[in-house]
Amino acid sequence: MPREIYAYRCRRCGELHYPYRMVCKGCRENDHNEFDAEPLPRAGTLVTYTDLYALPAVFEVQKLSLGIVELSNGLRITGQLRIAEPRAGMKVRGEVEVVRNEMYDEYHGMVFYES
């Protein structure tokens, strides 16, 4: 089954959240499990980005390209970029891939490519 990253929709008022929070930001009336998980859409627009050179020890690369993307459902997400020349406003497409490798653990997250 292909991996997804999920947004959380409040069952009482319908407000959508990414990432998860226990109390709905919209109505503040729900119970912590009164959410429905919805996979995040993959299409979005690049809002901002940076190339990080001072990397955490676990990344064995020279630089890491990070960005914030606004997805087609209005939610924003932080992710890694595999884009040669990023530009604000660029159309991008997300894939769920391994974003971090720590000893015996692999962490999956959203990686964005130019659309």
Added chain:
Amino acid sequence: MRDVYVAGIGITSFTRLEFPLSEIAAYPVMMAIKDSSLGDIDHLYVANMGGGRVNHQTGLASAVVDTLSLTPSGAELIENGPASGGSAVKQGFMAVASGLCDIVAVTGAERMREVNNLEATDLVATLTHPIAEYIYGVTLPSLAGMFTRLYMDKYGVTERHLAMVAVKNQKHALSNEFAHIQQEITVEGILDSPEAMTNNPYVADPLRFFDCCPVSDGGAAVILTTRDVAESTGRPLVKLAGVGQASDTHCVHEREDPTDLLAVRRAATAAMEMAGISPSDVDVAELHDAFTILEIVESEEAGFFPKGEGHLALERGDTTLGGKLPINVSGGLKGRGHPVGATGVAQVYEIVHQLRGEAEGRQVDGARSGFTCNFGGFGNNVVCMALLRE
């Protein structure tokens, strides 16, 4: 609520300190006690972020209260990321204002240079959201880099403006014997010259090496008390007149407008309202320039300059010593250094020092009201204070 006064201040050099964290926290309290002649401390607040993680010392306040022989007075550790210092001062304020305590000591300390740079960076990165930010390799410089890019695109701030903040604050720091960075730099040297790429490489573009504050060890302390007790010391009366705090979303990508620092705006407004002043009344300010862009944006969000025009005020020289509203005459985080737990307390130290008229070499003439902004996380928890000379 009673009025609260800052009766004593103390600070260590911000540098690499080969002393246990508890001693780095204790030493400025000893200095503040000497400064105020008030030794009967009812309660001790200790601000620190990394003690448990990089210094292997949890329950730090218990260690500090004992090494100072302040037992059996109560003591607590306050951890609020980079706003630990501000939060601890706020707790001390509340203890005296409420009537629960008469004389309170607040100290902030950090010993980040006990570990290497990678571990120090990782310590600070643990502030980020574990699943939505941290796993991607997001560090605070990367959040600042993304924020800076947006600000440059929207308001026309350039790398030159960022360099000007670094040059200004390192120049200011030369007049501060306790400051970490004692190095005069020029915009040409860090930006224009052929050596600039080597001297000033990119850290998280568009932020470069000189746009980021250093990793420092150090401690700062204040003694807070009632008006009567403060008067009895015979030292100039400086009132901690206003405190304000606000939070914002944990993930930076969830901010309503990613070019706003709403928590700064709200905390600053609350602090100044409590003190009964407006931004135009402020004579001297200590803002949280962990990254040069933050000084510019905080100066706008605090109400000193219109939104998007902070860099113009910087160009005019308004925020340099001698200008209309000197900012970070201590050197700020960039020049003075940033032992995370100490910074919020060090900012109050500087403002008190200025309002007393004792800041020889960097005195803002006639300073009667001051302001501090202690910026936690990446703007998701901010504590601001307003101080007045009576």
